[in-house]
Amino acid sequence: MATYRMVVAYDGAPFHGFARQPDVETVQGTIETALRKVLGAPVVTSAAGRTDAGVHALGQVMSFNSDGGLDPDSLMLRLNSMCGPVIAILAVEEAPAGFDARFSASARTYEYGIFTRQVPDPFARHTTWHFPYPLDRELMAKAASSMLGEHAFDSFGRVEEGRSPVRRVESIEIEHDGDLTTIRITADSFIQQMVRSIVGTLVQVGTGKTPPDEMDRILHARDRARAGPVAPPHGLFLVSVEYPEELV
Amino acid sequence: MATYRMVVAYDGAPFHGFARQPDVETVQGTIETALRKVLGAPVVTSAAGRTDAGVHALGQVMSFNSDGGLDPDSLMLRLNSMCGPVIAILAVEEAPAGFDARFSASARTYEYGIFTRQVPDPFARHTTWHFPYPLDRELMAKAASSMLGEHAFDSFGRVEEGRSPVRRVESIEIEHDGDLTTIRITADSFIQQMVRSIVGTLVQVGTGKTPPDEMDRILHARDRARAGPVAPPHGLFLVSVEYPEELV
Numbered sequence: 150m151a152t153y154r155m156v157v158a159y160d161g162a163p164f165h166g167f168a169r170q171p172d173v174e175t176v177q178g179t180i181e182t183a184l185r186k187v188l189g190a191p192v193v194t195s196a197a198g199r200t201d202a203g204v205h206a207l208g209q210v211m212s213f214n215s216d217g218g219l220d221p222d223s224l225m226l227r228l229n230s231m232c233g234p235v236i237a238i239l240a241v242e243e244a245p246a247g248f249d250a251r252f253s254a255s256a257r258t259y260e261y262g263i264f265t266r267q268v269p270d271p272f273a274r275h276t277t278w279h280f281p282y283p284l285d286r287e288l289m290a291k292a293a294s295s296m297l298g299e300h301a302f303d304s305f306g307r308v309e310e311g312r313s314p315v316r317r318v319e320s321i322e323i324e325h326d327g328d329l330t331t332i333r334i335t336a337d338s339f340i341q342q343m344v345r346s347i348v349g350t351l352v353q354v355g356t357g358k359t360p361p362d363e364m365d366r367i368l369h370a371r372d373r374a375r376a377g378p379v380a381p382p383h384g385l386f387l388v389s390v391e392y393p394e395e396l397v
Numbered sequence: 398m399a400t401y402r403m404v405v406a407y408d409g410a411p412f413h414g415f416a417r418q419p420d421v422e423t424v425q426g427t428i429e430t431a432l433r434k435v436l437g438a439p440v441v442t443s444a445a446g447r448t449d450a451g452v453h454a455l456g457q458v459m460s461f462n463s464d465g466g467l468d469p470d471s472l473m474l475r476l477n478s479m480c481g482p483v484i485a486i487l488a489v490e491e492a493p494a495g496f497d498a499r500f501s502a503s504a505r506t507y508e509y510g511i512f513t514r515q516v517p518d519p520f521a522r523h524t525t526w527h528f529p530y531p532l533d534r535e536l537m538a539k540a541a542s543s544m545l546g547e548h549a550f551d552s553f554g555r556v557e558e559g560r561s562p563v564r565r566v567e568s569i570e571i572e573h574d575g576d577l578t579t580i581r582i583t584a585d586s587f588i589q590q591m592v593r594s595i596v597g598t599l600v601q602v603g604t605g606k607t608p609p610d611e612m613d614r615i616l617h618a619r620d621r622a623r624a625g626p627v628a629p630p631h632g633l634f635l636v637s638v639e640y641p642e643e644l645v
Contacts, residue, residue, distance in 0.1 A: 158518070158519055158520075159519055160519040160520060160522075205519075205520075225516075226515075229515075229516050229517070233516070233517050233519075234517035234518075234519055234522045234527065235519050235522075236519065237516045237517055237518065237519050238516065239516060267474075267477075268473075268477050268481070268485045268486065268487060269477070269481050269482035269485055270406070270482075270485060271406055271407055271408040271453075271481075271482055271483055271484065271485050272406075272408060272453075272524060274408075274482045274483075276520060279482065
């Protein structure tokens with residue numbers, strides 16, 4: 150038995166989300182079907198981020214176990230010919246024993262793009278949220294800083310019954326480049342809809358609707374009804390995943 | 398009567414080309430229908446480039462005549478709400494009398510993107526040609542230089558019966574940035590499929606299939622069968638149009 154790691158990019162638009170589901174097309178289902186054809190046996194994959202329907206990835210990480218002796222380069226070639234061009238397998242390599250893309254990950258980074266020009270950009274419409282109003286940078290930066298550190302994030306997402314809502318946000322950066330505002334968040338992991346819920350609330354702060362110090366109160370209220378609307382999925386990208394040095 | 402000029406961007410994918418046609422959706426048809434609704438009378442537009450089906454624009458220029466007194470800003474807003482987000486009206490302004498987007502233009506610039514990485518990029522697949530083989534920069538640059546100046550371009554495109562195939566290519570640049578090769582051509586005007594036909598031939602040169610000095614012989618043969626295949630439309634963008642100073 151050997152463990153393999155893959156780096157995967159995908160356009161989330163055509164899929165019913167990442168996670169395998171019966172009867173609908175998902176990213177994981179598409180890749181597992183291809184792996185099964187190539188390897189001649191069912192394969193179960195693990196992934197760093199179970200992205201929601203419509204969410205994209207530039208650097209999703211997946212792992213699986215298989216009998217040894219696979220040639221990673223030819224596997225990559227065959228997977229791409231079956232899954233591309235909507236899904237791109239950017240790397241396949243053997244990983245240290247015990248590596249698991251989901252449970253070994255120490256941090257995930259997501260980016261969310263907001264296009265604020267009044268007139269939409271025909272070429273950014275599938276990968277950014279068109280929100281045609283000015284956003285105040287300083288208010289947003291001030292509000293964002295409340296997210297840093299370890300908190301129960303129930304106000305900003307969904308947690309399965311009995312699971313912890315506590316996550317550690319390592320960094321949150323907001324970049325403004327012309328009409329494009331990009332919010333980049335790194336955390337140990339995320340609860341469902343957490344980035345999009347934080348983005349939706351930060352946008353309300355940016356328009357002046359919500360005062361920046363309200364962000365901290367929303368966080369501590371631990372009540373989803375207090376947060377802003379969830380930003381649409383097509384502006385969100387899983388960009389990279391970090392692992393402890395000994396597993397790289 | 399006043400003359401108006403518009404700058405327009407569009408994703409060419411959903412349209413049957415730029416030029417108005419009965420019974421099918423085109424970029425010009427969509428914009429003229431919107432103009433007619435806003436202005437309450439049929440409007441005929443002129444455009445700098447009649448882009449083929451699937452070809453995109455970042456800076457197409459169009460013009461039309463109408464009774465004076467239009468407010469360009471509110472016209473732009475209304476057109477965008479009707480035509481967006483696939484078509485974006487980036488500017489509307491009154492133009493000097495006699496301005497015609499097509500006949501006044503002194504030069505057009507097109508860009509063609511080729512993505513050469515073996516694995517396709519899910520996010521570039523609608524806007525670049527995926528050609529997963531290495532391209533030799535020096536061979537391409539040498540071949541491209543044959544295009545400069547005034548020539549009959551029948552080998553690289555279609556000309557209507559009785560029309561001149563002579564065009565003046567002012568510049569042709571090839572940029573390589575990682576896996577992306579961009580070919581940028583400026584000419585007084587272009588015959589149909591000219592950029593894509595030149596690109597298809599330059600790619601054959603870049604792979605070593607066609608020697609670079611063959612480019613000059615293909616040009617002077619004035620025979621379409623001599624050129625390489627026409628590159629696919631989705632890698633091509635009309636990026637900008639130039640006008641004489643007195644009309645700007």
